[in-house]
Amino acid sequence: MSLLKPFFNFWKKEDDNLFDENISIEETRFVVLDTETTGFDYENDRILCIGALVLQNGSIAIPESFEMYIEQDHYDKSTAQIHGILKDFILKRPSESEALQQFLAFLGDSVIIAHHTVFDVTMINKALERNGLPILENKTLDTAYLYKKTLIESHLFERKDHYSLDDLADKFDISKKDRHTALGDAYITAIAFLKIVKKLKEKKEVNLNSLFKL
């Protein structure tokens, strides 16, 4: 027994990082976010807009949503075709530091949900570093990853490596009206997340903890 103990503690320690088993998905405050950026380079590209909303108990309160366009010097004409944010439009916006601080206040210690979360979180963290702000330590979930877990495991059917937000919107019948605006994409991500959880629940019981262990 005594031999086993260190091992037991080792596991216990790991578990501390996760949440109380009793916390349900419904109780949890999720912040679903998306960023529009000047490009995909973590070092050189900049965030043009952060869109985020609060998802709690299956409900999204519009007054509680966050949509902020950020003033940036770096500007890339080629990506403007995607997000439609023109430079002039950005100039009248708050500075990066200001926007980030407001965003941190909005985010709190909520669980972050995004589509390809690594990208958005890294972009935000790089911006936080540049502005001498602490980087994000929030728990994160990724709808691109979670969606794959809803698919049946069968040799009859090839899973794709990447499922875009468009793929999810099509599968779940979510209107793509505001695609490529930060908050519009965050909304699609939020609805997709709810539908993913529903699908996962059909397979087996799901609580907040198990979402991180999939």
Added chain:
Amino acid sequence: MKNTISHRVADFLKNFPPFNFLHHLELEKLSEQISIIYKDKDSVIFAENDATHDSFYVVHKGAVALKKNLKNAVLDMCDEGDIFGLRPLLAQENYIMEARAYEETILYAIPIAVFKPYALENRHIGNFLIESYASNTKNPYSDIHKNKLYGDFIGEEPSRSDQELFDLQPVKYSKKIVTCGPSTTAKEIAKILTKKKVGAILIVDEMLPIGIITDKDLRNKIVSGDYPITTTAETIMTKPVITYSKKMTVTEAQMAMMKSNISYLCLTKDGTVNTKAVGILSKHDLMVALGNNPAVLIKALKRTTKVKEIKPIRARIMQLLQGYLDQNIPMTLISKIITELNDACITRVIEMSLEKMSSPPPAKFAWLALGSQGRSEQMLHTDQDNAIVYENVSEVFRDETQAYFRKFAAHVNKGLFTIGYDYCPAEMMASNPKWCLSLDEWKTQIEYWITNHGKNEVLLSFIFFDFSVTYGDSETANQLSDFIFEKLKANPIFYVHLVSGALQSPSPTGFFRQFLVEQDGANKDQFDIKRRALMPLTDAARVLILSHSVKSISNTAERFEKLAELEPQNSELYLSCSYSFKALLKFRTKQGLLHHDSGQFIALESLSKMEKIKLKRTFKTIKELQELISVRFNVSNLV
């Protein structure tokens, strides 16, 4: 704070009363205060006698059933754009009925505190609210907050649970009146009627109805040769028009038509010929409102112009199915009729999708239903399994043709999803490039399945070999069937694999003859009637019928009946298989209707002793059948 999502909400609300009365800036402002709520199927939004919430609700996606727990009957169904839960907020009393998500639903919750000022200030909104409550005064449910603007949609009122009370409902009439002036010629009128797909046209003079011309008038007066086709409307119209108030009930309308022996009623603002015509009510509208019978539903289906309009018709088909089951009509007949109707819905979706394409199909094609649908055993809303086969085209046009059919299939799959068929989780759908092939490509594919008998190949052929043609060129599909038989004859070993596949379904009962239930997941402790009871029969029937090279019978029960004919020595077993299959299918269908799902999983405690005995009796037949095929095809040699 104005943002992208509030725009999105406002953009939706502006299409529905009373929000359409708001100025767009007001609507934007209102939308900024709304919450978006996701509700799983069957979750309760509010219960009877609950204290009111601070918001009322608008259905954005999905449907919400309003019911009184006492009777547990659905009193009203709220569709996209419908409001519910408003009256109790205005009257400041508790909810008097329960609201429950009928399917997966997204709601907009609008805080009453934000909305109330608009209701008080804006006359149109106030009127709308008053009218939508007042119009229900004749309605037996007037004590219930029924918020539909009447006359809103024609024939879109789903699930009418209380038939006798329904007769006193206000009629739903067509608001799109087809009219013309008194000098229009008969020829022009015929063209208009054809184009608008209606049977009557109203002749108006300065918006006031002065006469009516129906198909019958054209037949009796023009086609008969009594008048030339250049005759003006004035000359041949029936006058005066018999007009009624738009507030008439279904029963009143019926009596009016019988009394005057006419098929069309003109509804005017105050019921006299001196006011504006507001709508036309046809016998057809009335029939649709009155009841479900296959002929009426098919007719209603033919008149649809948008995929969305098919969904309520499907709801009525389900009602019809329920009725048939209640009346204990033979399952063979029920499945024939319901399959026919479901096929008609699918065909309509296909036709509409073809219209959406910019050009006609570049080659002949057939839309194939696979799996249970191909076997005509799909009665409830289930997943879609389908494929396209098109005739071979020359190399030059190959890519172009392929691209066309994939695009077309994507339209159809989306349309089918809209009317209630879920996407196939394994992507066995015609929009998947692997299931949208030319005849030669399919032949290569099938040859591969038959000669490479791995587990997957067997499974894929299980699904595919049950195809039936839903739409298009059956000759191409026929060539495919012939090819399958040819290849099977050449590769008899494939049967053995088919049989071992057929024997792999999990057993329905355990050692002590108890039911085996699911161990895990959302359906824990429930009995899987599809995999444990229906599939073993279906799979065995397929192998046997293929071995006899019988073409174009894909229905499992019919296959067993054919087998009984072909093998008289086993006819008793086969007939009992056919019977068992029908009994199980009926069982599943009833369960599915009861729980508004596919009926695949059954909670055993909900069954009566008698039902359990019936189920178990079928299991014995399944076991005997499995023994027969395993001996006949000598499976033990393989495994």
